[in-house]
Amino acid sequence: MGMPKISAVHGKREPEVKQQAVLDAALDIFAESGVFGASMPAIAKRAKVGTGTIYRYFPSKEALVNAVYLREKLMLRQILEAVQAHLAPKVAFDGIWKRLVDYVRRRPQGFRFLEMQDHLPYLDADSRALEAEILPGVAGFFAGLQHEGVVRRDLRPDVLLALIWGAFVNLFKAERGGYLRLTDSDIAAARDATWGMCLRGEQP
Amino acid sequence: MGMPKISAVHGKREPEVKQQAVLDAALDIFAESGVFGASMPAIAKRAKVGTGTIYRYFPSKEALVNAVYLREKLMLRQILEAVQAHLAPKVAFDGIWKRLVDYVRRRPQGFRFLEMQDHLPYLDADSRALEAEILPGVAGFFAGLQHEGVVRRDLRPDVLLALIWGAFVNLFKAERGGYLRLTDSDIAAARDATWGMCLRGEQP
DNA sequence: TAGTCCGGAATGAATGTTCATTCCGCTCCC
């Protein structure tokens, strides 16, 4: 009666605020309980929104998962596209590594959501396309370094990329799983070791 | 009385045969659709068994997931325990790598099941304990090599292990995801690059 | 040997629960 509720909560203004609240809540709960463990009512509750409201913004749970996925993956694309290929190789590599670590630290839930991969059965064509769009750029960076003779040539760039990405992701997955505690110098050493994976060794 | 045999299909004898059939079917379907996407009736159907029969052998879906998990993880333990630490370091490393690749090729569903990690919410204390049991052995192998001065010392063994394991797993995950096609020489090059990650580089 | 019986393995329809989605009445803004 008297109180017209705080408009941020009940107001019809700012529909984008509510949409973001839903995306944030969904990411939180996906990261916590997995996509399958997250019920729509639970997401609504965390977003401080009615269950039905979610469906004003997203036609289905699948669509919501894809929206969360796209938001995170676009951040990753930004990080990975910003390769400073004109710098010295190791410096450029360290730059990517640093930005990736910053992302993991700034958005642990986002990283965990992407890393868990239980969203895979939900992904639609758009989401898959974005994934495929990101790879060539980074692969091209390593291909260039192979050309310069800095990086070992016995590995195709996409294979090398799979190794590097796997190493990076599993480092933080292990931390999150409680198998490791990572200090800054651990992370720096891991970075240098991963770079060591790229360098030419004695080829048989 | 000579042979109560034909029972492979309908017989009541040989309960282990049926239990194995259920485990095999469950692994198949888990690898295909994920643990959450696998319904008990679907598993029963693939195992050519009534739904209720599964519950004769496993008290719940959770128990079934854990049984599948333990079976696979025990194979991995065997592979990883067989480190030939007395050989030359690179030879020992190549031996582990080869056995791991053989496992992935021989049991693609098993590898995929372990790699998807959507079983994690189902794992009980026993399963987690097995995981924790495996790590120290392998970490010890690398710690020894650090002592010998072969492997870089700026990384704790468990951190190095996380990097190596992540690289290996993601290599085959990428293949399975259709991002890569791996030839034997790709795999050999990946092995050598991963070993390059372990070697001492110039430390700052 | 042939007939009958018994224990318990096997079955799959039925049950209760959980969840995505829908629906409807209420509130607020114009």
Added chain:
DNA sequence: GGGAGCGGAATGAACATTCATTCCGGACTA
């Protein structure tokens, strides 16, 4: 006063689990 937004109970489908029933193979009897 009307309509756009909203909340949350209602709905129906899907799933894990249960249980009344069927079925089998050996044991016992004569």
